[in-house]
Amino acid sequence: MTFKYNNVYINDSATVTGPYESNGPLSKYFDKSYDDLYFGTKTWELAEVKLIEESIDILLNKISKTRFDINVLISGDLLNQLVATNYAASSLGIPLIGIYGACSTSVLGLIIAANMIESGQIKNAIASTSSHNNAAEKQFRYPTEYGGPKRKTTTFTATGGASAYLSSYKKGIKVESGTLGTVVDLGITDVYHMGAVMAPAAAKTIYDHLRETKREIGYYDLILTGDLGIYGKEILKDYMLSEYNIDLKNYDDCGTIIYDVSKQPVYAGASGPACAPLVTYSYIFNKMYKREIKRVLLIATGALMNTTMVNTKNTIPAIAHAISLEVVE
Amino acid sequence: MEDKKYKNLVDKHTPKENVLDNALIAFVVGGLMGILGQGLIDIYTYLFNISTSDASMLMIVTLIFLGCLLTCLGFFDKMVHFARCGLIIPITGFAHAMMSAALEYRKEGLVTGIGANMFKLAGTVIIFGVVSAYIFGLIRLIIMGG
Known part of the structure; x- marks a missing residue:
């Protein structure tokens, strides 16, 4: 399902x-970075709450608005019951839509915000997403200090909070269209190979987007x-070609950009809802503001993994949502 | 695409684990751990003038302490990452599994946190350790008569 937008813009964003x-190659582009993983809080979960709060604070400063000016906050994270989102929202007091799309959350949030702004129901919205490496490790895998060996295909959950301010005011990046993805499951059960789980969902969403537009x-x-x-x-490129006969050129993956995979201890690259945004x-x-690239199709991919379902021998479904972004001329 | 066909495509792009390298490192590190353990036994028997079995117990306590200490200081996960089964299979791995779980959950309280979660990883080792000890003991009794 593809939505076309005429009046939706991402005016500003914060990370x-x-x-x-x-420590990765993109360090100079982030608004703020911490040297440790607690950020002055007592637990990993509270640290993740702080990631959302701070990214929204920085964003509000950038756009010179207060939280009372924001119509809706659309936010999601990986933790059980969306605790990072809910606790951050409780201190912010902005009307909240809490969403879960695993690592596809960021684009899902942008699509919901864009639809509400395009229809005129709201004037503006903030779409936020967070993930925290240790909070995710603790919830989905092993205690953080446990050093059991991991496979090469394992991905490393990115730690970060990212927020975007959307409105119908023409400035920044235009949200041109968005495609809601469908859940795809090709029978992969390996929790240490999320790339393989999610690639078919990404391929289907790209194909649907191109067909519908x-x-x-x-x-x-x-x-x-x-x-x-x-x-x-590599799996996506191969699958895209053999299943849909589409040759992916000009293609890259956020999980391989954010870290220096050859030097940092991140196995196959980054994952987590915060990675894409x-x-x-x-x-x-x-790059878009510098006009080096003008049109970008961002496909956020989410593995809808649940440890109980995996332990009871079920396969892992995945979803991907796409959004078409263009620089405002 | 069918699931099976997709699995083949995935396998094509999935790297092989360095089984041989890992096994070699584990063999060497595990061997060094054995030497360390034997050295400790010899030192304890010599120093405290005790029997080998008492010294073995002291050696195990020492290694557990070291595993726990290094886990708390944040080094051990990195050492295990390098040495893999060389440090996981010896008693140090058991100590590491217990201590890392205890560290992770201590903030959730003594009973609901540490008490309920400390055996999260090590519980498996204990359960199947006891079960296999029972089975092998039974086999030994039947074949060798005790």
């Missing part, structure tokens, strides 16, 4: 990260997936 991200893949200067990692990226709102927007 806050942890140490692994600031009647576009060729070359229309976009950059096709950017969320967090497939170095192996998932951290890269897009900082590095990619910067």
Whole structure:
């Protein structure tokens, strides 16, 4: 399902990260980075709450608005019951739509915000997303200090909070269209190979987007997936060609951009809901403002993984949502 | 695409794990751990003038302490990451699993946190350790008569 927008713009955005991200190649593009993973809080969960709060604070400063000027906050994260989102929202007092789309959350938030603004129901919205490496490790895998070996295909959850301010005011990046993805499951059960889980969902969403907008893949200067990692990226290219006969050129993956995969201890690259927006709102927007690239199709990919379902021998479904971004001329 | 066909495509792009390298490192590090353990036993028997079995117990306590200490100081996960099974299979791995879980959950309270979660990883080792000890003991009794 593709929505076309005429009057929706991302006016500004803000990113806050942890140490692994600031040690990576994109460090100068982030608004704020911390050297440790607690950020002055007592637990990983509260640290993630702070990521959302701070990214919204920085964003409000940038656009010279107060929280009372914001109509809706659309936010999501990976933690159970969306605790990072809910606790951040409780201190902010902005009407909240809490969403869960695993690592596809960022684009899902942008699509919901864009639809509400385009229809005139609201004037503006903030779309936020966060993830925290240790909070995610604790919830989905092992205690953070446990050093059990991991496979090469494992991805490393990015630590960060990213927020974008959307309105109908013509400035910044135009949200041109958005495609809601469908859930795809090709029978992968390996929780340490999320790239393989998510690649078919990304492929289907790209295909649906191109078909419904009647576009060729070359229309976009950059096709950017969320967090497939170095192996998932190759799987997507191969799958896209053999299943849909589409040759992915000008293609990259946020999970491989945010870290220096060859030097940092991040296995196959980054993952997590914050991965796609951290890269897009900082590095990619910067390139767009400089007119190095003009049209970007961002496909945030989410593995809808649940440890109980995986332990009871079920496969892992995945979803991907796409959004078409253009620089305002 | 069918699930099976997709699995083949995924396998094509999935890197092989360095099984041989890992096994070699684990063999060497595990061997060094064995030497360390034996050295400790010899030192304890010599120093405290005790039997080998008492010294073995002291050696195990020492290694558990070291595993826990290094886990608390934040080094051990990095050492395990390098040495893999060389440090996981010996008693140090068991200590590491217990201590990392205890550290992670201590903020959730003594009973609901540490008490309920400390055996999250190590529980498996204990359960199946006891089960396999029972089975092998039974086999030994049947074949060798005790």
